[in-house]
Amino acid sequence: xxxxxxxxxxxxxxxxxxxxxxxxxxxxxxxxxxxxxxxxxxxxxxxxxxxxxxxxxxxxxxxxxxxxxxxxxxxxxxxxxxxxxxxxxxxxxxxxxxxxxxxxxxxxxxxxxxxxxxxxxxxxxxxxxxxxxxxxxxxxxxxxxxxxxxxxxxxxxxxxxxxxxxxxxxxxxxxxxxxxxxxxxxxxxxxxxxxxxxxxxxxxxxxxxxxxxxxxxxxxxxxxxxxxxxxxxxxxxxxxxxxxxxxxxxxxxxxxxxxxxxxxxxxxxxxxxxxxxxxxxxxxxxxxxxxxxxxxxxxxxxxxxxxxxxxxxxxxxxxxxxxxxxxxxxxxxxxxxxxxxxxxxxxxxxxxxxxxxxxxxxxxxxxxxxxxxxxxxxxxxxxxxxxxxxxxxxxxxxxxxxxx
Ligand code: RFL
Numbered sequence: 489x490x491x492x493x494x495x496x497x498x499x500x501x502x503x504x505x506x507x508x509x510x511x512x513x514x515x516x517x518x519x520x521x522x523x524x525x526x527x528x529x530x531x532x533x534x535x536x537x538x539x540x541x542x543x544x545x546x547x548x549x550x551x552x553x554x555x556x557x558x559x560x561x562x563x564x565x566x567x568x569x570x571x572x573x574x575x576x577x578x579x580x581x582x583x584x585x586x587x588x589x590x591x592x593x594x595x596x597x598x599x600x601x602x603x604x605x606x607x608x609x610x611x612x613x614x615x616x617x618x619x620x621x622x623x624x625x626x627x628x629x630x631x632x633x634x635x636x637x638x639x640x641x642x643x644x645x646x647x648x649x650x651x652x653x654x655x656x657x658x659x660x661x662x663x664x665x666x667x668x669x670x671x672x673x674x675x676x677x678x679x680x681x682x683x684x685x686x687x688x689x690x691x692x693x694x695x696x697x698x699x700x701x702x703x704x705x706x707x708x709x710x711x712x713x714x715x716x717x718x719x720x721x722x723x724x725x726x727x728x729x730x731x732x733x734x735x736x737x738x739x740x741x742x743x744x745x746x747x748x749x750x751x752x753x754x755x756x757x758x759x760x761x762x763x764x765x766x767x768x769x770x771x772x773x774x775x776x777x778x779x780x781x782x783x784x785x786x787x788x789x790x791x792x793x794x795x796x797x798x799x800x801x802x803x804x805x806x807x808x809x810x811x812x813x814x815x816x817x818x819x820x821x822x823x824x825x826x827x828x829x830x831x832x833x834x835x836x837x838x839x840x841x842x843x844x845x846x847x848x849x850x851x852x853x854x855x856x857x858x859x860x861x862x863x864x865x866x867x868x869x870x871x872x873x874x875x876x877x878x879x880x881x882x883x884x885x886x887x888x889x890x891x892x
Contacts, residue, residue, distance in 0.1 A: 502526045503816050505638050505652040507625045508659035509538050512784030512801035514608035516656055519558060519809030521617045525816050530640060532624040539609065542688055542761060544601040544798035545713045548892050549594035551799045554806050563607040568599030571712065575697040576872060577747050583876050584697065591886030600713050601798055625664035628655050631780035653779065654812055660785040670777055680767040680791055680846045685724040691757025693718045700849055701745045707849045708745035723850060730762040767791035767846055771835055774828040781827060783808050788835045794845040796838040799892040804831050834892055841888040
């Protein structure tokens with residue numbers, strides 16, 4: 489199918505309309521198609537945009553198992569790598585945790601999200617799945633009725649209407665699904681009070697571990713992506729634009745916070761991407777509104793401190809695919825009835841650990857002499873001391889770090 493194919497030459501009706509072709513929408517689309525459920529994916533962006541958007545990289549063991557179960561893990565096994573060590577750098581030295589050998593004894597797989605999305609998309613198209621790029625969902629209507637619909641802006645700018653039995657909102661935090669929620673839906677929102685500058689550097693990883701630096705200047709992070717590309721993070725003054733510092737200053741500051749003088753230099757390279765984001769999170773409750781179901785970032789947004797978002801997206805997509813298949817192929821709606829509660833249990837667990845991780849990595853910002861700042865910095869040191877000395881705490885960390 490080409491991007492320019494006019495949607496109106498195809499039927500605008502299907503059993504399931506899936507909004508969004510991120511990890512959630514694509515896994516859902518593939519599983520529905522494989523189960524013989526008539527479905528279509530509507531994606532606002534172009535195919536090339538979807539395939540090049542660099543975001544996540546750390547896939548949890550359970551995510552890999554889901555992808556393997558459905559024959560979707562070939563690319564990540566061929567080109568990804570296993571990763572099971574993290575290194576905290578503080579004024580007290582280094583703390584290395586081989587988390588892949590602690591707790592459940594399972595590492596992450598590192599595979600850039602855009603490569604996973606590229607694999608999923610190719611698989612979906614090979615199966616004959618229907619997808620419409622450049623098609624923006626504007627609103628979901630009649631989710632309370634038997635035949636909900638989605639109003640879209642088509643690639644040529646004209647409006648269209650898609651009808652379905654169910655609508656799966658996998659269109660992220662700013663998508664139409666969230667905009668279409670009824671007044672009864674609750675959005676629980678939390679601001680961790682921290683901002684990050686996220687960087688993608690054209691340079692090989694500088695350490696053989698996920699690096700978490702805790703420093704008076706603020707947090708710095710290092711995460712491998714591929715042999716030639718590494719993600720870095722700098723805790724950042726809220727409101728400061730991403731381009732406020734020249735590259736040289738960014739690398740110098742990363743050196744300071746990562747304590748390059750003590751632990752070895754960072755391998756510098758051109759900065760391919762910069763983005764500023766506040767560490768905020770939210771949860772929509774419930775995740776079902778009549779015939780509209782939310783999955784992935786549309787359901788819940790997590791701060792990236794613990795790398796959970798893409799993993800939850802894949803898990804929820806599998807749960808939703810099973811539930812929709814049971815309902816449409818067998819008339820059994822128990823899975824759909826339980827979908828929201830099942831997902832929310834995972835989501836709140838991930839939110840709790842992400843919050844813990846965020847507090848571990850950052851002292852709450854504030855004036856230097858502020859008593860609250862001292863208190864939070866002391867708690868942060870105590871948390872790290874416990875992680876350094878308690879095997880039980882290390883096992884707990886490993887279980888939560890790789891789990892969803
Ligand atoms: P996505 O990936 O945002 O895909 C949603 C899709 O919907 C489309 N869309 C629409 N389509 C039609 N109509 C509309 N009105 C639409 N509005 C939007 C969009 O174009 C898009 O294609 O959501 P999904 O599938 O729920 O997947 C979620 C993940 O992308 C996200 O949680 C992760 O990237 C979060 N995350 C990480 N998660 C991990 O598990 N491990 C990591 O290592 C990790 N690192 C990260 C991250 C997120 C980051 N950002 C974005 C802050 C690192 C970063 C920097």
